Amino acid sequence: MAKREKRNRSRGSTGNNRKSGEDFLMKNKKKEGIIETPSGLQYLIVEEGDGDSPLEINNIVIHKRCTLLSGKVIIDTYKENEPDEVPMSELIEGYREGLLLMKKGGRYRFFVPPELAWGKKGTGNKIPPFAVLIFDVRLIDFW
16 A cells, blocks of 8 residues: 555656646746757757867767756756766767757756656656756867
């Protein structure tokens, strides 16, 4: 019986995540400066970079802060003062799409809908099902 109650609570939070995410994205895209791509990714240019943009085959060096709509911080390399180096191919779809729009030195804020992230599965304890992710990213370098 305890398992059923836990499963029912989980279904409720999943529905709440989906609804609150959809509501957030609908309101967010009406804000000044927010751009929405055909896939549903929303972004804000905080600071435009100059030079080239990365390709999907590149490795990148970035500073990033990833949060949930609740404000819960998933990762913050700004705070740790340690940029992240990662192949573009390892990133979730929405994050990768956003980085391809950036130029070296730029800083963007991405609002990634669940369909372009971890969707209905989430990642266990860190990212719940149907979570909208907010990334604050500075593209430092790529090769």
